[in-house]
Amino acid sequence: MKWALVGVIVGATVLGDVFQTLGMRRHGEIHDFRPGALGRVAAALSRNWYVIVAIGMMAVSFFTFLTLLSVADLSFAVPATAATFVIETVIAKYFLKERVTWKRWAGAALVACGVALLAL
Amino acid sequence: MTRHLRFKTRVLTLVVVLANVLGNFLMSWGLKHRGAALGASVLEYLTVLLNPWVAAGACVLIVWLLSRMALLSWADLSFVLPVTSIGYVLTAIVGWTLLGEHIGPGRWAGTLLIMGGTALVGSTEVRTTERKGEPVSVGGVR
DSSP states (O other), X not given: OHHXXXXXXXXXXXXXXXXXXXXXXXXXXXXOOSHHHHHHHHHHHTTOHHHHHHHHHHHHHXXXXXXXXXXXXXXHHHHHTTHHHHHHHXXXXXXXXXXXXXXXXXXXXXXXXXXXXXXX | OHXXXXXXXXXXXXXXXXXXXXXXXXXXHHHHTTOSOOOSOHHHHHHHTTSHXXXXXHHHXXXXXXXXXXXXXXXXXHHHHHHHTHXXXXXXXXXXXXXXXXXXXXXXXXXXXXXHHHHHHHTSXXXXXXXXXXXXXXXXXX
């Protein structure tokens, strides 16, 4: 049960993050953090379909995470979802076309080992 | 420009990490003191959001979401994920100290490996892809 919930969280989080990245790339870098400017950013993002889909996926992930927290310890629930790190690094390289250096791959490997240890 | 980008990346990373840890703690606290596991009913999910601890946690996690989106507007996903995963370590410490959760040597070792991955990737450039109106420099932006 716990690992099935982790699977749903990982899938929804990966999709949410990929769409969120695409949406924010489309929007461009945020330079101005004053309240008025942030309001204009929020208005622009509310019409950005990538961001809308991302928030939908994150909502699925959030409610599944609530369920997981009700049946598992926080110190299990949060780190167990770190599998998203490895999957998203692969997607970042081949789909988002980011330059993933050996340090980023090594970091992904370390996290993968960390996740394996968490399951012991 | 590069120094400014590095500064705002650090500040926003701190906001993302702290909001994530605090939001998860508040939600976990609220759910633990609720007594029963959540079922499949939508109404049950909406009801649980009325719990003040869970509601506060959800508000803090909205701050986490918005600050993370701002960070992703200029930084790579493969950079943002590992540098913000330091929150896993803080979450484990919070779970151990404030929630009284048992964390065995395996989980501590796993958490430490995640921390090592965070440090390694955190030393790479912030951005290696183009943003709207912001071409990437040769060698990325550190």
